[in-house]
Amino acid sequence: MISVCIATYNGQAFIQDQLISVLSQLGTSDEVLVSDDGSSDNTIKIIRAIEDSRIKILPLSNTRLGIVKNFERTLSAASGDYIFLCDQDDIWLENKVNRTIESLRYSVLTVSDCKVVDANLLEVSPSFFALRNSGPGFIRNLYKNAYLGCCIAFRKELMSYILPFPQSAPMHDMWIGLIAQTVGRVSFIREPLVLYRRHGKNASSTAEKSNFSLYKQIKIRLVLCCLVILRYIRNTVR
Helix, strand or coil: CCCEEEEEEECCCCHHHHHHHHHHCCCCCCCEEEEECCCHHHHHHHHHHHHCCCEEECCCCCCCCCCHHHHHHHHHHCCEEEEECCCCCCCCCCCHHHHHHHCCCCCEEEEEEEEEECCCEEEEEECHHHHHHHCCHHCCCCCCCCCCCHHEEEEEEHHHCCCCCCCCCCCHHHHHHHHHHHCCCEEEEEEEEEEEECCCCCCCCCCCCCCHHHHHHHHHHHHHHHHHHHHHHHHHCC
16 A cells, blocks of 8 residues: 655645646555645645545644644654655656555665656756765765655655654655665665656755755754764664
8 A cells, every 4th residue: 555645835836736646656545645734725625626535634733834744744644555755746757656666675765866847847957866966875865865755755664763753853855864774775766757846936945056054054964963863773772
């Protein structure tokens, strides 16, 4: 069984196209979990209008969670053997699920390449991996993160290692990827399986040069490194 986890917030412009690309690749027993963080637009209305029983909208929260905790909420509700992270504004290419499941037979986590596109799906770059010089390695990804959330999937056994997210975790996808490297094999699929849409309302800016100061970037990485070490110790002695 597959669980697709989506954290939404004011995603009405692209959420329907994203969900159609996801649902077309899933089986009848799979699920798509949606946690909305207080959207003020028609995001939830559009999702409900699809009328697919595989879509499960979690009870709406009265308070804003932020992207990290919102993703944690969807993961906590997932029941699948394979967990896929999914953004609200991308497009899954038609072989994403099959190629990913094939890779997960031998890995605890896999991350695929993606094509970077603009709001109208016009190609900006044919390879996110090429932009980031992506590959495995803890220090390598602590320095320049290749664990892009919309391209990540993992086996359910990883869940007990990554949850709960630390309160101070600045990035959910980087956290998941780095923890996975301390648990087992991580695979990089060097084939674009997602159209990674970049536009003015994205929650993150992974494909572009960081807007953070050098001090802020160093601080984020030091915090993540300390958090991963602490979680590794916890996971080792439990």
